[in-house]
Amino acid sequence: MPTKKHLETEAKIRELRQSIDELEQQLMVTRQAERAQHKTLDHLDEYIDAVDTKTSSLKLFWAELKREWLSL
Numbered sequence: 001m002p003t004k005k006h007l008e009t010e011a012k013i014r015e016l017r018q019s020i021d022e023l024e025q026q027l028m029v030t031r032q033a034e035r036a037q038h039k040t041l042d043h044l045d046e047y048i049d050a051v052d053t054k055t056s057s058l059k060l061f062w063a064e065l066k067r068e069w070l071s072l
Contacts, residue, residue: 002010
């Protein structure tokens with residue numbers, strides 16, 4: 001028959017295992033969130049590049065339009 005100390009040790013081991021399982025689960029969730037954030041940042045970079053390209057095109061168009069307007 002297990003002693004009280006032995007039962008307490010087994011209970012602590014179960015608690016520690018449960019805590020480790022919870023921490024592993026939290027780590028997995030955190031890693032997934034980090035991956036999602038990286039994907040979002042990648043898309044943000046693409047969006048910024050697209051906006052930059054459109055802005056450059058608009059500036060060139062505006063300069064050409066202004067040049068043509070002034071030459072009339």
